[in-house]
Amino acid sequence: MDVLLDNLDLYGPFFWTTIKLFLISGVASLIFGTFLAGLRVSPVPVFRAVGATYVTLLRNTPLTLVFVFLVFAYPLLDIIDLSYFTAAVVSLTLYTSAFICEVVRSGINTVPVGQAEAARALGLTFTQILGQIVLPQAIRSVVPPLMSMLIALLKNTTIAAGFSVAEAGAIRQYLSERGDNQLVGLLWVALGFIILVAVLSFIQRTLEKRWSVAR
Amino acid sequence: MKIRTLAAGLLVGALTLTACGKEGAPSGGTGDTGTDAAALPTYTVAQNVDVAGSPTFAKIKGAGKLTIGVKDDQPGLGLKDPTTGKFQGFDIEIAKMVAAGLGFDESKITFTTVDSAAREAAITNGNVDYYVGTYTITDKRKTQVSFAGPYFMAGQDLLVRKDDTSITGPETLKGKKVCSVTGSTPIQRVRDQQLTEAGNIVEFQKYSQCVEKLITKEVDAVTTDDAILKGFAAQDPDNLKVVGKTFSQEPYGIGLPRDDAALRGKVDDLLQAAIDDGTWQKIYDATLGKSGSAATPPAIQRY
Numbered sequence: 001m002d003v004l005l006d007n008l009d010l011y012g013p014f015f016w017t018t019i020k021l022f023l024i025s026g027v028a029s030l031i032f033g034t035f036l037a038g039l040r041v042s043p044v045p046v047f048r049a050v051g052a053t054y055v056t057l058l059r060n061t062p063l064t065l066v067f068v069f070l071v072f073a074y075p076l077l078d079i080i081d082l083s084y085f086t087a088a089v090v091s092l093t094l095y096t097s098a099f100i101c102e103v104v105r106s107g108i109n110t111v112p113v114g115q116a117e118a119a120r121a122l123g124l125t126f127t128q129i130l131g132q133i134v135l136p137q138a139i140r141s142v143v144p145p146l147m148s149m150l151i152a153l154l155k156n157t158t159i160a161a162g163f164s165v166a167e168a169g170a171i172r173q174y175l176s177e178r179g180d181n182q183l184v185g186l187l188w189v190a191l192g193f194i195i196l197v198a199v200l201s202f203i204q205r206t207l208e209k210r211w212s213v214a215r
Numbered sequence: 216m217k218i219r220t221l222a223a224g225l226l227v228g229a230l231t232l233t234a235c236g237k238e239g240a241p242s243g244g245t246g247d248t249g250t251d252a253a254a255l256p257t258y259t260v261a262q263n264v265d266v267a268g269s270p271t272f273a274k275i276k277g278a279g280k281l282t283i284g285v286k287d288d289q290p291g292l293g294l295k296d297p298t299t300g301k302f303q304g305f306d307i308e309i310a311k312m313v314a315a316g317l318g319f320d321e322s323k324i325t326f327t328t329v330d331s332a333a334r335e336a337a338i339t340n341g342n343v344d345y346y347v348g349t350y351t352i353t354d355k356r357k358t359q360v361s362f363a364g365p366y367f368m369a370g371q372d373l374l375v376r377k378d379d380t381s382i383t384g385p386e387t388l389k390g391k392k393v394c395s396v397t398g399s400t401p402i403q404r405v406r407d408q409q410l411t412e413a414g415n416i417v418e419f420q421k422y423s424q425c426v427e428k429l430i431t432k433e434v435d436a437v438t439t440d441d442a443i444l445k446g447f448a449a450q451d452p453d454n455l456k457v458v459g460k461t462f463s464q465e466p467y468g469i470g471l472p473r474d475d476a477a478l479r480g481k482v483d484d485l486l487q488a489a490i491d492d493g494t495w496q497k498i499y500d501a502t503l504g505k506s507g508s509a510a511t512p513p514a515i516q517r518y
Contacts, residue, residue, distance in 0.1 A: 072424070075433055084417065161397055162420040170418070173398030176332040179355025183336075 003175070003184040010174050015192050017167040021085070021157040022196075025092035026150055032093060033100025038130055040105050051101070058098035063159055066091045071163045088160040096153045103145045107138035140211040147204040151197055168192060250291065250303040254501035256494050258315035269477035272317070275344050281319045283310045284329035284343035284470070288421055291446030291503045293348050295328070302326045305442070305502040306467075309366050309486075310347040312494060313469065316485035331399070335359045338470050345482070346470035349443060351400065352516075361475065362468030363482035366495075368513040370461025371401045372441035374448060376429060377456045382436055384460040385410050391435040392417055394425035401439045404463065422447065430454055440465050445506035459508075466513060483515050490515075 004011060039051030058066070070087045082090065111134050119129040139146070158169030168189055175185040266272040275281050285302060287295035293306040307326070314324050329337045334350060337343045338360045349369070352362045373393075375382045382391060388410045394417040395402035402418055405411060417434050419425055425437040426447050437444065441461055448455045469486075471479050489495045490512040499510055 072427070076431065083414075164397075164418045166418065170397050173332045173396075174403065175398075176335070177398055177400045177403060179353050179358070181359070182332065 003180050004188045007171075007175065007178070007180065007185070010171050011168075011188065011192070014166055014171055015168050017085075017165065018154075018157050018169075018192075019196070021088060021092065021160060021165065021167060022150075022154045025089045025096065025157075026153055028089065028093040029096035029100050029149075029153065030146075033097040034104050034135070036097055036101035037104035037108060040101065041108055041130070043126060055098045055101055058095055059102075061095070063091070063095050063156055064162075066095050067159060067163050084160075084164040088157075088163060088165045091163075092153060092156060092160075096149060096156070099149050099152075100146065103142050103149055104135075104138060106145075107140075107142035108134055110141045111137045143204060143207050143211065147200055151200055154196060154200070155193065250294075251501045251505060252303070254497070255308060256497040256501075258312050258494075260315045260320045261318045264316075264318035266317075266477050266481045269475050269481070271344055271472055271475045271478050272481075274341075275317070275319070280323045280325065281314055281317070282325045282327055282343050283314070284334065284337050284346035284348060285310060285326050286331075286348035287328040288423055289349065289443050289446055290450050291506065292442055294446075303502075304446075305367070305498060306347045306349065308498040308502065309469070309489075310345075312489055312498070313345070313347075313482055313485050316488075317481070331396070334470060338472055341472070345478075349440060350468055350470050351440075351465045352468040357473075357518075359473060360470045361473050361479050363471060363479045364468035364486055364515060365466035365513045366469065366486050367442065367467040367510070369440035369442040369465040369467060371404065371438060371463040371465065372444050372461050373458040374426070374429065374437040374444040374455055375435065375458060376432070377452075377454055379435065382458060384458060385462045388436065391415060392433070393436050393438055394419065394428055394434040395438050396420065396422060396425070399439060400465075401463075405438060426451075426455070442467075442503055445503055445508065449506040457506075466516075480517070483517055487515050 036051050036054060039047045040055070042048060042051075067088070070082070070091045071084065074082070074087070115133055115137065116129055119133045124133070157167060160167055161169030161173070171189050172182050172186055175182050285306060286293035287302065289304065289306075292304045293302060294304050295302050310326075311321060311324065314321075327337075327343055329343060329346060329348065331348075334346055334348075335356070338346055345363075346360075347366075350362070351369075352365055356362070371385075373382060373385070373388075381387065385408075388405070389412070391411055392415045393402075393405055393411050395405070397418040397420060399418075402416060406413065406416060417425070417428065419428075422437065422439060422443060425434065428434045429437050430451075436458075437447075441457060441459075444457045448457050469482055471482065486495075489498075495512045503510065
């Protein structure tokens with residue numbers, strides 16, 4: 001308990017940064033991942049190719065490498081200056097979107113083809129079919145894997161500690177220098193993550209119940 | 216359509232290339248490791264050593280070999296030569312000197328790289344027999360491990376670009392971007408004393424990454440102990456300099472298991488002897504002394 005109370009100045013702000021990182025990149029990943037899934041099922045071959053290339057590239061690149069690129073290589077290109085926090089959000093989003101895309105796409109595959117065909121017969125455009133007919137049904141069936149991706153994202157935020165973002169992953173290094181017991185300190189970090197994941201699991205259960213599809 | 220595909224392909228290719236080029240490549244430097252191997256002293260291996268009441272010594276005596284925890288990325292202090300795999304520097308020589316005094320020649324030593332944040336665990340779990348790697352003695356750390364020494368007195372300082380005259384000490388850091396290793400004492404000091412704004416504090420895993428950012432002008436100063444900074448300045452004297460106004464006291468000690476007072480006394484004796492007979496000075500001159508600044512041996516603090 002001492003380790004936690006003596007270092008509340010670390011735990012509070014650092015976990016808050018973790019939560020901010022998670023919320024911003026979580027929302028961004030859901031949006032961008034769904035957009036990518038749209039590309040992957042679009043009737044235009046080039047869009048499909050771009051989507052497939054993106055997913056292959058990002059899904060096969062370690063997250064740390066994505067961070068290294070954005071923090072050490074990207075600034076040399078002299079385009080737009082990113083703060084380290086923004087760079088972390090961008091890295092996490094680019095990486096997680098590739099996985100979200102595939103989850104959403106697998107959801108789209110669960111929607112019977114007849115739905116899309118009926119919509120097309122009514123004269124709806126591709127965007128309308130996807131946005132109003134297919135996606136609402138698709139997302140319902142993939143709530144558990146989507147939530148798993150978000151939980152993975154939450155834990156992946158700890159990588160940002162190595163790239164100048166002071167979040168929960170950096171607490172151990174701070175404790176080590178302060179001379180506090182790191183193992184006890186890590187237990188508190190673990191507890192923090194368990195609480196955050198419990199919240200996500202609760203949201204998952206609620207959504208599953210509300211959106212359950214009778215087949 | 217073709218042009219679009221091509222552009223996408225090129226972009227992807229360019230991204231991959233830049234990423235690969237940067238990965239694992241620290242700032243250029245001259246390849247100087249900061250150690251003059253020819254000038255190093257040799258250590259007489261003691262015979263029939265016994266440290267009564269030391270569990271650590273009993274263990275290494277039984278095994279006939281010794282594992283020492285060190286750093287591998289600090290020029291002049293503890294640096295692993297990537298081509299030969301050998302460790303070089305001031306800390307490494309102190310470690311060898313102590314090993315010789317305990318009766319182990321160089322061939323019986325295994326050097327293991329241990330990160331700052333893993334030091335206490337490595338010592339407590341017995342992964343290393345002792346640790347020599349810019350390990351500052353503090354009272355709080357003494358509750359987990361024990362320290363022999365100090366064998367060197369360092370102080371927090373600033374590394375800046377050679378042409379930068381605007382930074383002359385800690386009080387001139389306001390508005391400047393300051394970099395150090397994640398969670399390290401120097402960066403915590405900068406934060407606590409508000410030497411610069413919170414938004415200007417940059418933290419990476421390794422000092423070499425900070426130095427890289429310093430050269431590309433994305434940060435204005437790298438801060439940590441002067442001993443570490445001198446090593447980097449000695450590697451790239453055309454671009455970098457140490458400000459030379461220390462603003463803390465960092466006594467470096469040899470980390471030992473907490474319950475081993477007997478071995479601590481023995482290592483203190485060995486350090487004292489090396490200071491008295493000039494070996495310490497020879498080690499300094501062949502390693503950190505190459506940066507051009509002098510140093511005096513610290514007084515051993517027994518407890």
